[in-house]
Amino acid sequence: MTAITLTRPDDWHLHLRDGEALAAVVPATARQMGRAIIMPNLKPPVTTTEQAQGYRERILAARPTGSTFEPLMTLYLTDNTPAEEIERAVASGLVHAVKLYPAGATTNSDSGVTDLAHCDAAIGAMARLGLPLLVHGEVTDAEIDIFDREAVFIERVMKPLLERHPDLNVVFEHITTADAAEFVAQAPANVGATITAHHLLFNRNHMLVGGIRPHYYCLPILKRERHREALLAAATSGSGKFFLGTDSAPHAQGDKESACGCAGAYTAPAAIELYAAAFEQAGALDRLEGFASHFGPDFYGLPRNADTITLVREEWTLPDSLPYANGQRIVPLKAGETLMWKLRD
Numbered sequence: 232m233t234a235i236t237l238t239r240p241d242d243w244h245l246h247l248r249d250g251e252a253l254a255a256v257v258p259a260t261a262r263q264m265g266r267a268i269i270m271p272n273l274k275p276p277v278t279t280t281e282q283a284q285g286y287r288e289r290i291l292a293a294r295p296t297g298s299t300f301e302p303l304m305t306l307y308l309t310d311n312t313p314a315e316e317i318e319r320a321v322a323s324g325l326v327h328a329v330k331l332y333p334a335g336a337t338t339n340s341d342s343g344v345t346d347l348a349h350c351d352a353a354i355g356a357m358a359r360l361g362l363p364l365l366v367h368g369e370v371t372d373a374e375i376d377i378f379d380r381e382a383v384f385i386e387r388v389m390k391p392l393l394e395r396h397p398d399l400n401v402v403f404e405h406i407t408t409a410d411a412a413e414f415v416a417q418a419p420a421n422v423g424a425t426i427t428a429h430h431l432l433f434n435r436n437h438m439l440v441g442g443i444r445p446h447y448y449c450l451p452i453l454k455r456e457r458h459r460e461a462l463l464a465a466a467t468s469g470s471g472k473f474f475l476g477t478d479s480a481p482h483a484q485g486d487k488e489s490a491c492g493c494a495g496a497y498t499a500p501a502a503i504e505l506y507a508a509a510f511e512q513a514g515a516l517d518r519l520e521g522f523a524s525h526f527g528p529d530f531y532g533l534p535r536n537a538d539t540i541t542l543v544r545e546e547w548t549l550p551d552s553l554p555y556a557n558g559q560r561i562v563p564l565k566a567g568e569t570l571m572w573k574l575r576d
């Protein structure tokens with residue numbers, strides 16, 4: 232095969248930041264994706280519909296001329312989110328989901344939820360109004376090993392949440408374990424999951440063997456090979472529960488290559504090409520379109536994109552770094568390495 236044409240994909244989990252960083256990263260996603268679910272973990276977080284509207288305007292202003300890329304906004308759930316805020320969000324038509332960060336779980340999650348019991352009214356409103364809850368599924372207890380935090384979250388948080396709110400639409404974000412893939416596969420139709428390209432392509436050896444590679448450090452952290460294989464099987468299974476969410480999470484080069492490096496992999500510049508590499512590895516390129524372009528909008532109740540993109544079999548090398556905010560550089564995942572599929576401009 233030398234070319235593949237697909238319905239234009241969407242990214243159901245994306246970090247765009249704000250200010251100069253926003254301007255630096257929006258074009259990379261806008262050239263590939265029709266829409267993206269925009270994560271609300273700014274400093275301070277996007278907790279109200281009014282803030283989401285303002286952020287959306289800034290994203291639209293950062294698009295390249297002529298781009299029709301559409302940001303789908305989210306709110307950051309806190310212990311104090313009132314049910315009325317959920318009603319405002321749905322009424323706005325611009326907010327498509329609410330994001331649950333357990334407090335302290337990941338980058339900019341200090342205002343996250345300390346106990347879901349505090350959020351019962353807001354979550355009840357979401358279940359009633361059909362607004363999905365997007366979940367960063369890791370416990371934060373100091374005694375739980377970082378490699379076990381997702382599996383423990385399923386038992387301690389995810390199962391009780393769905394028992395209490397069985398009709399809630401839930402996306403288990405950026406799943407990284409066989410446990411999560413199996414949980415989602417067996418859950419009812421209102422539970423889906425996003426999977427990143429890097430968790431389909433890499434295991435923890437890529438990050439840790441022969442030297443520590445900070446650009447592979449993200450949360451949830453890369454796991455063992457058997458988990459990567461389970462994620463690849465889920466993504467290529469043809470099940471509508473699993474769909475594309477890059478979790479592209481830009482951080483300046485100096486904040487990654489540091490004694491205490493930030494979590495997040497910047498994959499937006501080659502997102503669809505990285506997914507194509509993973510699907511090709513599994514002999515499942517024919518399943519890429521469902522995962523990348525159909526199942527996400529179907530889950531969110533939105534129309535599939537009307538236009539297409541074409542990937543061509545052509546070697547190209549990712550740049551070593553790209554311009555970022557305040558004169559800094561940003562290093563994309565697989566910087567300086569060769570990819571076999573290329574998005575045709």
Ligand SMILES: NC(=O)N[C@@H](CC(=O)O)C(=O)O
Pocket residue numbers: 246272337338339367448449450451478480481494495496
């Ligand atoms: N994935 C990451 O490692 N980092 C994300 C936060 C997140 O998605 O958990 C970020 O905002 O940098």
Ligand SMILES: [Zn+2]
Pocket residue numbers: 337367404405450451
């Ligand atoms: Zn997350």
Ligand SMILES: [Zn+2]
Pocket residue numbers: 244245246270478480
């Ligand atoms: Zn994320």
